[in-house]
Amino acid sequence: MIVKAELGQRFLLTGSRFCSQRSLSPERREEADKSGEPAGGGRKRRRGGGEDLQEYPVMVDRRIQIVWLQLRSLPSRHASHIVDEHPTHLLSLSVVLLNFLSPSETGPTPRVSFSLGSPGRFLTRFSSPDVSNTTTLLLSEDGDVLYVGSRDAVLALDVSHQDAITLKGKLDWSPSEKDLEQCSMKGKKMSDCPNFIRVLQFLNSSHIYACGTFAFSPRCTYINSETLTMSLKPDEGRGRCPYDPYQRNTAIIVDGELYTGTVADYRGNRPVISRHLSEGRRVDLKLDDTLGWLEDPTFISSTVVPDEEKIYFFFSEVGREYDFIDKFIVSRVSQICMSDIGGQRTLQKRWTTFAKAQLLCQADNELPYNVIQDIDTLLPAEGAPADDTLFYGIFTSQWSVNSGRSAICSFRLSDIKSVFSGNYKVLNRDTLQWSTRVQEKVANPGECGLHNASDNALRFVKENFLADDSVRPVGRTLTMVSPEHRYSHLSVQRVQAANHRDYTVLFLLTESGYLHKAVLLQSGAHIIEEVQVFEQLQPVKSLKLSIPQGVIYVGTSEGVVRIPTSNCSVYWTCPQCILARDPFCGWEPNSRVCVEVKSTKIPLVQDVDRGNVEEACSSVSLTHRSRFSSTKLSAGELVSVSLNEVVRLQCPPSSRLSQQQWERPNSRLSPDLYLHLEDGSLSFVATPTTLGHYLCLSTENSFQQTMAIYHVKQKSSNPPPSSHPITQAGGRLGPRLLTSEGPQRTESEPVPEAEQAEPTQSSKNPQTPTSEAKDSPRWTEESGPRGSEFGKERPLMWSRGPCYLKELVVVSVLLVLCISLLITVLLYVFRQRCRSRTTIQAGTPPRDSGSPVEQEALRGHCGSKRNGKALHSGQGGMVCNGALTGSNGHLPNTPI
Template structure:
């Protein structure tokens, strides 16, 4: 692609064509130190940066490569991690001074252990950065002592503690992918500790073999006797303005000993191909973060080996997203056996090979080939085709979390079907446990393992012990892969859709599927409670039937008071619903809040019973029951009665607190598995957010409650008395109406009189006929009479202009 504008157009089009991604929400979340998820932690005051983990074959000993030390941890105990021995391996003061003189920070100059591999049954091979001067040594696995003096580790371990590397030992030989110089400009894939007549090999320095790679992981294929390396690098085959990162898989043959004349002490079987984590009509997730190998099932061919990797994207459209892709070994072999690109040394442009094929690049045994064949494989090492993911689709996409590490396990369910379970470490400090189903990925739970994001981390899975080990800056955290005891009812056990767990009807407990041979209730694929638990749920009529009003938590309120009823969530995937007996919750009276609670104003119409239901995957269960009563009525009718109190039963369930709500004892629509001899309402339900206590009631309290309910029903049948309130309101209404009518009549009368009164300064027709002498006399009489009337208090009416008026508007005793 030579036109940059064409690339921009394609990126924009693919961004618009990208389908809406389904948000993956963990069903249950366990915060730090939650009793619902038991974790074991190891930390020591002088131990930090546990960057490398190595687990013994039996899973009882964990070797840890930390800063300036190698540890041997006994992990065979269930509730503790014990430090058996410690090997201090730190640079001298002189080494630290030289590191500082090179311009490096003192915090980066200690010895960070980056290679830790079993050499044989008695020794471990370890390498560290050692103040930017790598060193390697042999360590006795029993005593944790050095067998020989450390030697130079250039090409085996990185100089910089923050540079990623990979290392694997097969048959006593070390295969590494790292950088071989101080500045980090010479990446190499090499073999060390070669035995017999074999020699150490590395890549040729020819331009194009590796382009600024970031090594991720390596894997051994015993069937082919090949080592596969996974890394990301700059894709020079794409002619873009910006550097385009691509993910790669490379291979070398263990039998390779280099060429006789051409490619002496160089790999003759090196080949690489692109890993394309991309769905149809979407931009690729092109930057690989981590990868893990899932061996084939027992009895399956080696070609069924699957590699699961975490990929991110450099495109802004997919920014903040992580994708999981899987690649089959058979597809990788098919790509390496196909055509290869050729690099033009003059123009540094890649093109599809068109000349005659002289040799098969990547084929084992080329060390005995001719110089012409070796020159051909030297120029043709990039496969023309890309390795596509299984099913040409993404295994999982997360829009909310950036995943950094993963490990994968195949689990056999109760139905004898195998499921793939991923354990993904997020940058925010959580482990996500996800199962891959035909309908898509399902995140069973998330566990917080550390509070703050860590600069360096490592992840190790112990399948025999059922444990995951996480290396952090403070120490090591052990997480059990299964947490079946947390699900204490059959519906919860089935809805978790965890292939590790199933419901045992005999013991009435959620147990690990691998630890029992009995038939377990489990439906990992669909989570169907009806079929897995073999019971029928109660209908809505059974919840609120005649004489079956449920007992619940009493809530006393005053009229016109705002009431808020809480409803704990069964999981983060459930939805809360509210019901009332023979009544519909109108949106005009009730407000459903985002946290599932119900809010309303207390009125005679809103008093009564409320039931909170949790719906998940088509199954409903009761989470809380409330009985809302008015305080005055309760005190007047039952002066000496108190509502029955709950009695918590001590429980040993470890998983009683999760961030989705500490679950109260539910009046589940399935009571057969918990209390088969009781009705659905014989278990009192509370909504204590900080406890999940099982409650019970004595026979005496049941009788008192029955008497109270009968009296309450009789009171509700008679209806409340509002006679006094009615009389008061009627009297007030009559007074208001009388006052209103009086004021209205007064206003009307005033308006009528104002229309008949003469206006000030306006002469009448009679005054116009008077002579000036009469008018002067009239003004004198008027002034005299007016003063006498006002002085004696005999004025009958007073108008706004101060004129005294009679019945016809004329002065009295004045001739017309």
């Protein structure tokens, strides 16, 4: 083990040095070898064991775990041999060890969850039997019409009404039978040969430009947005739309020109970023195919920064600057200038302003999230410079150690511009290795206006298009990490709260079909809620946010779903409205309702940063609210039970971030009598000791509220039960958004109407949030709960759940009875045997008693017979040779 530990340290140091030198010039690498210092200039960090570990640039291959496991299973001498013979594995193993040493992260938990069809979150759906693959969305400027690109059709949906989505128009655009036959002859599946609309952009105020795969022969056309008819005959769409419907692409139209990122051939081997629909002296441009400017990319998104007159493309590709066993995927951002018209002799009809850089979404000493999944742009606030533009992206990892995890990283436009204005890498055509260019710059790659530059300058930018530095996230940290959810799409919005502060809200769609709404705070990300969008897993290709309408549109393979960005009415008390920490919502103290901030000009109560109920709701009565009556019922919810009956009291939590606890008046809940279940409910057997009042408390963010009050009472008259029945009582005094059971009642007693309790809420010391509940009772059996009020809307919920406690008790009793009976029988048999032996031994003379004469006479008397009959002297039997015999020499009463 000591040898292997030394090898592990050797892996870390050597691997870090090896990694750092891979991207250095030969001169700097030689100097590093001579000095013995790490060439990467990384600083040393001290870990728990005291070793100094080098900070490393992360580059990993997929076989690192297998190599490490093999090393652990080998003897020390073989492990040393691997180190000497396979130095390329040093980097991989160092990354694994550093990842093991790093602490595991826990992501934020959604505060509340709304299941599909929940009344707390109303969703609007559109689907039709003849419509599928509604995955490309385009929203009109006024937000009243949603254009949808689907399979063999373009739809116009009327979304102006809040309660319904209706079909306004439909344009059928499907391939002919001949086109489908040719697609099938190319070896493609018939299910992939229809026309899948992949490009849908506004060309101007009256027309839409659309492109589709069209049986693996892309076509594009102009569509009148009012009549939804084709204005011109479709033309070829190569380089504008992918051939394969499964290939990702991106497209954007700016000033009537189409900028796309896709593939330009049938096999998908020619990726291209190009410009189309150019007019005047401007020509269509594309990348030079022979330079390897793109390495098997997967295009994600594209956006325009008007003040910069640049188009930015986001994609992932193979990082050729890294040398590994398997392909190492990196995320990229590339730029082109809208004013680019190509070179005069060099780079004719090619981009002269193309440059790309790596997006690095990584925390310190951890594996990077290197595969970008989606990205959205957050424009700067009003009056702020364009450099404050932020890009929020979803990143995942290509390694199994981070499988199922997602990370959110944000990048600032000023940082991207700084990387593009720095140094660039150069490719050695002989060795096919990248290194940092140390020579003087002939031109600045990525700079606009190079179309008039000299041929020497254009050749320089032609060979120097990969930035040397990587774009780091804002604050050099991850915005959010989710170890349990894998996100696929996101939208971002800046929301102004009641205090006129701006907050960033992310809408994240998981692969399992849930939409998360998260607000970014100084203390970290807080997931306000999660809403289930669809039940069964299905491909999601588009997520469109309409800020003016306050809704989100999700395009799936089966239809379109609309979700409101907020629903403040679900928070029906001031504490719930404050604890939600939703910048969309605030508490209106006069009408005592939670409303949207933008819907009123009345000052609202809100605390997004801390969620402090005691301060925010100080002017609001925590025990008197408009929705509840003032009638007090100290008994609580009545639960009538029989003795020896299993009782289960429900306690719905106020949120998924709260903690539940139970209390009894003037007594503590002994673990010998009570069972606290994982769902917060309390289970026990009804006995004279356990009868009485029970109070369930929920604590969240140092604020405590009463969620349920019960009075467990013995039934007045009831025959003895044959077994242990189960009474399950559930009441809900707090939020109504987490339970869905209907009202039920027991068979013994009806529940009095209008006798239901309101939560009793109180603020506690944040340092000791539970001491009061444990040490001092809040109420007594005589007076009932303090400050508890009962409203009119809380139903009594009775149900019989699958509990096997009574079966366990019956089986245990039967087992004890059987064991007792068996022991009794064994004792009786043993006693009888002992008594029989004692009787026999008492009637038998000793074998050595009497004189020899007497023994001889006795033997002779036993053996003498007359006429075949044994002689006897009037006795029915005698003892002979230690055996009791009768007149015939056998046992008495035994037939011969």
